[in-house]
Amino acid sequence: MFERLREILRHGIRNRSFVVGGLITLMFFLVALLSYFWTPYPIGDINITDKLLHPSAKYLLGTDHFGRDILSMLIVGARNSVIVAFVAIGIGIGIGVPLGLMAASTRGWIDELIMRFNDFTFAFPSLISAIMITAIMGPGAVNSIIAIGIFNIPVFARIIRGAALSIWQREFILAARSAGKGRLRISIEHVLPNTISMLIVQATIQFALGILAEAGLSYLGLGTQPPAPSWGKMLNEAQTFIHFAPQLAIYPGVAIVLTVLGLNLFGDGLRDVLDPKLRRDR
Amino acid sequence: MTLLQAIDLGVKINTMDGSLEIIDQVSFSVDRGDKLGIVGESGCGKSITALALMSLLPPNSQISGQILLDGENILGLTRKQLCEIRGNRIGIIFQEPMTALNPVKTIGSQISESLVLHANLNKKQIIERVVELMECVELPVKRFPLNLYPHQLSGGQRQRVMIATAIACKPDLLIADEPTTALDVTVQEQILDLIKDLVNQYDMALMMISHDLGVIAQTTEKVMVMYAGQVMEQGNTEDVFKQMAHPYTHGLFSAIPKTGSSLITGRKRLQSIPGQVPDPRNKIFGCKFADRCSFSSDECRKSRPEQTMINQKHSVWCYHPIKTGKD
Numbered sequence: 001m002f003e004r005l006r007e008i009l010r011h012g013i014r015n016r017s018f019v020v021g022g023l024i025t026l027m028f029f030l031v032a033l034l035s036y037f038w039t040p041y042p043i044g045d046i047n048i049t050d051k052l053l054h055p056s057a058k059y060l061l062g063t064d065h066f067g068r069d070i071l072s073m074l075i076v077g078a079r080n081s082v083i084v085a086f087v088a089i090g091i092g093i094g095i096g097v098p099l100g101l102m103a104a105s106t107r108g109w110i111d112e113l114i115m116r117f118n119d120f121t122f123a124f125p126s127l128i129s130a131i132m133i134t135a136i137m138g139p140g141a142v143n144s145i146i147a148i149g150i151f152n153i154p155v156f157a158r159i160i161r162g163a164a165l166s167i168w169q170r171e172f173i174l175a176a177r178s179a180g181k182g183r184l185r186i187s188i189e190h191v192l193p194n195t196i197s198m199l200i201v202q203a204t205i206q207f208a209l210g211i212l213a214e215a216g217l218s219y220l221g222l223g224t225q226p227p228a229p230s231w232g233k234m235l236n237e238a239q240t241f242i243h244f245a246p247q248l249a250i251y252p253g254v255a256i257v258l259t260v261l262g263l264n265l266f267g268d269g270l271r272d273v274l275d276p277k278l279r280r281d282r
Numbered sequence: 283m284t285l286l287q288a289i290d291l292g293v294k295i296n297t298m299d300g301s302l303e304i305i306d307q308v309s310f311s312v313d314r315g316d317k318l319g320i321v322g323e324s325g326c327g328k329s330i331t332a333l334a335l336m337s338l339l340p341p342n343s344q345i346s347g348q349i350l351l352d353g354e355n356i357l358g359l360t361r362k363q364l365c366e367i368r369g370n371r372i373g374i375i376f377q378e379p380m381t382a383l384n385p386v387k388t389i390g391s392q393i394s395e396s397l398v399l400h401a402n403l404n405k406k407q408i409i410e411r412v413v414e415l416m417e418c419v420e421l422p423v424k425r426f427p428l429n430l431y432p433h434q435l436s437g438g439q440r441q442r443v444m445i446a447t448a449i450a451c452k453p454d455l456l457i458a459d460e461p462t463t464a465l466d467v468t469v470q471e472q473i474l475d476l477i478k479d480l481v482n483q484y485d486m487a488l489m490m491i492s493h494d495l496g497v498i499a500q501t502t503e504k505v506m507v508m509y510a511g512q513v514m515e516q517g518n519t520e521d522v523f524k525q526m527a528h529p530y531t532h533g534l535f536s537a538i539p540k541t542g543s544s545l546i547t548g549r550k551r552l553q554s555i556p557g558q559v560p561d562p563r564n565k566i567f568g569c570k571f572a573d574r575c576s577f578s579s580d581e582c583r584k585s586r587p588e589q590t591m592i593n594q595k596h597s598v599w600c601y602h603p604i605k606t607g608k609d
Contacts, residue, residue: 107341171381178336179396179447180369182361193386 011273018269024262028078035079039072043229052245061251064234065241070248073229074255080141080230081259084223085210087145089203092152097199099153100160101187104168115161118154126151127216134222144223148213152206159202163195197274204267208260215256231256285454285487286335286372287311290347293330293339293511301344302562304330306511308347312455317481317488319502319519321495321534325559327511328491329377332457335489336372337364369396373448373486375477377460379440383432390428393446400451415446418483419476438469442476449480456481457489462497474500495538499523504595507531510560510570512586517596527592527603529575530555569600577602 012018040060047067055062061070103111121129130147137143167173168191176186217223218232226233231252238248293305305327312318320328333339335349337356348355356367373396376382383392393412397403403411413423419442432440441461448456458477462470478501481488490501498505499519506516507528515528526532536553557574560566569575572582579601587601 171376171378172384174338175374175376175382175444175447176384176395177338178368178372178374180365180367180399181395182365185399190384190387194384196386 008273012269015269015273017265018273021262021265021267021269024258025266028259028262029082031075032079032082035075039069039075041069041072043068043072043076044227045069045072052241052248054247062247064237064248065245070234070251073234074231074251077229077231077234077252077255078259080224080228081211081214084141084145084148084214085207088148088152088210088213089206091146091149092156092206093199093203096153096156097160097192100157101164101191103157103161104164104191105183105187111161114157118158121151121154127213130213130217131220131222134217139222139225141224141228144214144217147217148210151213152210155206156199156202159198160195163198164191167191167194197271201267201271201274204263204270208263208267211256211263212260215252283314284311284350285314285316285352287350288331288335288347289350291331291334291349292346293327293334293343294346295340295343297342299563304343304511304562305334308508308511308513310506310513310516312487312489314454314487315485316504317490317502319490319492319498319505320508321492321498321505322508323493323534323559325510326508328493328508329459330511331508332374332459332489332491335455335457336368336374338368366400369448369453370400370451371453372455372457373451373453374457374459375441375444375448375461378464379437379444380464382444383440385432388429388431389426389435389443390430392432393428393443393450395447396450411450412446415450418449418480419443419446421446437465438473441465441469441473445473445476445480449484449486452484453486455487455489457491459491460493461490463492463494470497477501495523495534507534510562510566512570513599514571515596515598515600517592521593521596525592525596527590527596527598527605528571528600529577529602529604530571532604533574577604 012022045068047063050059050063050067051065053059053063053067059069059071061074063069064073099114103114129151130144133147133150134140134143137146164187173186173190176190181189214223214230215232215235218230219236221233221236223232224230234252235249238245238252241248288311289309291305291308292303294301295304308327308331310318320331322328330339334345337359339345345357349357351367351371356364359367383389390409390412393415394408397408397411401408401411409428412428416423416426416428421439421442426435426439432443435443445461456477461477462473465473474497477488480486488501490498492498502519504517505519505522507514507522507530509530514530515522515526522531526535533553533555537555539552555574560570560573566572568583568585569578569587572578575582581601587599589597589599590603591597592603
């Protein structure tokens, strides 16, 4: 296992998007982790006399209209994004992967049912549907996680089914069947391990999309609720002051763009690194 | 004692061109300890016969006839009952050791697969048994630890792993589907010797499928010659090889290059069978070999010849069997 990891790193170090994306992603996670131990100011600290300050030694990135420290809010916002995206991907993988494996191994009407249901959910733009779900169930961090998670399910189900279908044609599956293995065992022991690299890459991309979706929902006021900070909500609040304090919108905006870009680059690089056929050292 | 008996086995595969008859009325039986060879050219239904015996045919195929394992028709069994038989009572070695092993699983875990399913052993016993199997196939664990991946082994070593997985549960019948075709000649000898030794040691019946008459001669006692999904001739290997009665068998033998018949000096040209294997889309009512056979008559094209006995065990499906050898 560690050998494999070392090999991935050895090839990855020569892949530019893997390195750049990996570093940004790593930084993002470290910042999220940091929020548990330290922020320049407690995020609940309202100091109305210091409102809308420009960056200074006291407030590194300035303050918002309540006098809260922007840097502290960004740090805690990172944590918030990580949690939402992580759990949403967990839901997507936890339900989508078994569905995809089941569809590929049984074929027939179960396959049809799963895939048509997939098509059905794909027919709606995911953010719109997430808005619908949070509108019905009520706004809040948990509900937005569920909404984003639900729209991760068909993504994983479809990609795993596609990969599994081609793996089911391979000869080692026939060998496993001739050893007396049933469909469930083959799916778990033979098909799934062969899809892991694809799964990891897709998870990275869905992670980035999850962060975007969370920011979008929070921007609309359907995601994370005050006083917990979120990048999307910071954007929303900055909207009012866009003419005389544009930096309020720029900071969370840059944070979102940088994170999503980093994750996408990382996912892209990871795919190249994990797939020997695409492995050209750039 | 009859271990496995196929009666009027037929396989049809449904394709866009309609239903193709791949195997037609194939009957044979394998006794305990028997060594049966199936020989024929590519596409004659050898491998499909093997898969049919394990009920592993592709989903778009229909199977008819009976396959009796110890008198029980396995075609009537449920999926779960079939899983009990596969790997436990019948083991199979596939042709391509490169693709028949899962690239992301260690060889140890792949050898232990059928043991985990069928044998009543605890973890420690399974590992002991896997080590024992590795020794059996001459892959000493000292040099080949169980946590190796298939890509770290050579083709011959992988085929040894395949053999170990197939015999792990000491099956009654071992099917070897062209086990040496993907290997080079020197390794081929070793693998064949290994299979022969193991079959004797474990007292298994062997079904050797090959297009290579040399392999069949080396490893089997009985042989069945197949062509386009039908049996052409069957009997004891020695009888069939010495007194081949079917023109097709004859053709197969003359297509073997012999020492002394150099292609360069052109002293003796290598014989070939004219024509091509019939397209399974064309319905043929008579003998399927008739179009390529120099002895064929109108009779051959009208109806399929009945089984003709040459001696007690040697029989041929031909209207004009060739008389060779002693008589």
